[in-house]
Amino acid sequence: MVSKSEFESDFSSKRALANTVVVLSHTSHPGNIGAAARAMKTMGLTELRLVNPDVFPSDIATARASGADDLLEAAKTFPSLADAVADCVYVVGSSARGREFLGETMNVRSACATAVQQTAHGKAAIVFGCEMSGMTNAEVLLCQTLAYIPTNDDFSSLNLGAAVQVFAYELRMAAGLTEGYDATSLQPATQAEIENMYAHLETALVACDFYDPQRPRRLFARLRRLFGRTRLEREEVDIFRGICTAIVHHGRLPR
Amino acid sequence: MVSKSEFESDFSSKRALANTVVVLSHTSHPGNIGAAARAMKTMGLTELRLVNPDVFPSDIATARASGADDLLEAAKTFPSLADAVADCVYVVGSSARGREFLGETMNVRSACATAVQQTAHGKAAIVFGCEMSGMTNAEVLLCQTLAYIPTNDDFSSLNLGAAVQVFAYELRMAAGLTEGYDATSLQPATQAEIENMYAHLETALVACDFYDPQRPRRLFARLRRLFGRTRLEREEVDIFRGICTAIVHHGRLPR
Numbered sequence: 001m002v003s004k005s006e007f008e009s010d011f012s013s014k015r016a017l018a019n020t021v022v023v024l025s026h027t028s029h030p031g032n033i034g035a036a037a038r039a040m041k042t043m044g045l046t047e048l049r050l051v052n053p054d055v056f057p058s059d060i061a062t063a064r065a066s067g068a069d070d071l072l073e074a075a076k077t078f079p080s081l082a083d084a085v086a087d088c089v090y091v092v093g094s095s096a097r098g099r100e101f102l103g104e105t106m107n108v109r110s111a112c113a114t115a116v117q118q119t120a121h122g123k124a125a126i127v128f129g130c131e132m133s134g135m136t137n138a139e140v141l142l143c144q145t146l147a148y149i150p151t152n153d154d155f156s157s158l159n160l161g162a163a164v165q166v167f168a169y170e171l172r173m174a175a176g177l178t179e180g181y182d183a184t185s186l187q188p189a190t191q192a193e194i195e196n197m198y199a200h201l202e203t204a205l206v207a208c209d210f211y212d213p214q215r216p217r218r219l220f221a222r223l224r225r226l227f228g229r230t231r232l233e234r235e236e237v238d239i240f241r242g243i244c245t246a247i248v249h250h251g252r253l254p255r
Numbered sequence: 256m257v258s259k260s261e262f263e264s265d266f267s268s269k270r271a272l273a274n275t276v277v278v279l280s281h282t283s284h285p286g287n288i289g290a291a292a293r294a295m296k297t298m299g300l301t302e303l304r305l306v307n308p309d310v311f312p313s314d315i316a317t318a319r320a321s322g323a324d325d326l327l328e329a330a331k332t333f334p335s336l337a338d339a340v341a342d343c344v345y346v347v348g349s350s351a352r353g354r355e356f357l358g359e360t361m362n363v364r365s366a367c368a369t370a371v372q373q374t375a376h377g378k379a380a381i382v383f384g385c386e387m388s389g390m391t392n393a394e395v396l397l398c399q400t401l402a403y404i405p406t407n408d409d410f411s412s413l414n415l416g417a418a419v420q421v422f423a424y425e426l427r428m429a430a431g432l433t434e435g436y437d438a439t440s441l442q443p444a445t446q447a448e449i450e451n452m453y454a455h456l457e458t459a460l461v462a463c464d465f466y467d468p469q470r471p472r473r474l475f476a477r478l479r480r481l482f483g484r485t486r487l488e489r490e491e492v493d494i495f496r497g498i499c500t501a502i503v504h505h506g507r508l509p510r
Contacts, residue, residue: 039417041407042410043407067410097436098435098436098438101438104438105436105437109433148436149424150432151297151298152296152298155322155323156297157321157322158297158420159420162416162417165421166424169404169424177405180360180362183357183359186357
């Protein structure tokens with residue numbers, strides 16, 4: 001059964017993604033529009049807005065979307081960025097350069113956390129300018145926050161699709177959707193089971209003349225250090241005890 | 256002057272990136288090798304290793320690398336994943352599925368944090384399998400950790416270059432290189448300057464008959480709430496005081 005708080009947290013995660021729009025302004029290459037749609041869909045974003053794209057719709061965009069064509073089909077086109085973000089309560093511009101912007105700047109992680117908070121009140125927009133020159137100065141002035149992806153000073157140019165992927169990923173993480181598959185889950189061993197294993201191990205290592213309790217030389221401290229890090233599972237304890245039994249038995253066979 | 260701790264932190268960030276290698280195993284499309292090289296270089300990673308690529312070197316890879324050809328030229332090719340990671344102290348496999356893996360699994364953020372810790376002791380590897388089927392089961396067994404990028408359950412397939420971009424970004428963040436450009440930095444106003452502004456504002460709003468101190472109706476509580484959030488700068492305080500002076504003066508002109 002899902003608890004109330006889990007339900008609420010699931011609801012607010014979904015609302016955060018549903019209320020975040022990606023705006024691509026003056027995109028030159030239709031392939032990048034497709035790559036952006038694919039990146040968005042992998043992270044659960046659904047609403048793509050386009051400002052004056054050079055070529056759209058386009059088969060190249062559809063091919064690069066690799067199955068995210070529903071986002072392309074639903075994408076609305078606007079004559080200006082002001083129109084595209086008119087209904088949004090928070091507008092973040094993705095920019096590789098700080099420019100003459102006097103406003104707030106922060107990295108993509110902080111900006112996505114802020115955007116997710118603002119989606120409680122309405123739509124948030126993440127804006128990406130054209131591939132070569134980014135947003136125009138007039139577009140930058142429409143943004144409340146400029147956000148950067150930290151990069152190598154000597155090579156800072158991410159592909160547009162890659163930049164959208166990083167923002168979309170950070171939005172999903174900020175919305176609390178940080179989980180994926182789990183490891184095959186086995187039962188952890190109890191402390192008593194582990195202590196019994198150490199006792200059995202001592203018997204076996206004495207039996208095979210590897211260990212002399214009169215001259216311990218920190219062997220068990222080292223073994224405890226190793227096993228302590230591993231968070232032993234019951235099945236693993238059983239394997240080791242089986243090996244210990246075999247060692248003890250082996251020493252009793254006629255040579 | 257750079258303090259000792261800043262120097263050490265800068266050194267350990269650089270070591271973390273220099274000691275992390277990206278391994279692409281059995282990549283089908285040379286364009287994806289180029290996209291991976293570009294993604295790595297934007298984040299300051301330098302060492303690309305290839306296991307049995309279908310086509311390499313390739314002009315398509317070089318074109319998609321968009322200036323990261325130095326990484327392609329330096330890329331070493333290996334006959335098997337075991338060879339490619341033989342010198343590494345930590346191996347993370349990027350996998351979209353949990354599979355029959357009994358080992359440790361975590362999301363990309365946690366895996367990159369762990370990898371950065373391990374780079375203090377030697378090289379860490381992030382492994383990506385082939386585009387269509389991912390790593391083979393034999394390759395998965397070579398990994399100490401399987402890491403996932405959290406995705407939309409219904410559409411979980413990131414492009415290989417996009418997946419490398421997210422891992423490379425998280426490695427850079429985990430290495431502590433979270434900064435980019437700063438906003439144009441202006442001098443914050445002091446508390447006294449701000450209180451003087453409120454006093455001046457009261458005079459001006461009384462002068463223009465907007466505000467009656469006998470019937471305050473929470474106006475200044477609201478204005479303090481607004482300005483309190485903005486962390487006012489001295490230049491902004493000066494602008495408001497200029498407006499207040501103009502309002503007071505305006506009321507004194509003959510109508």
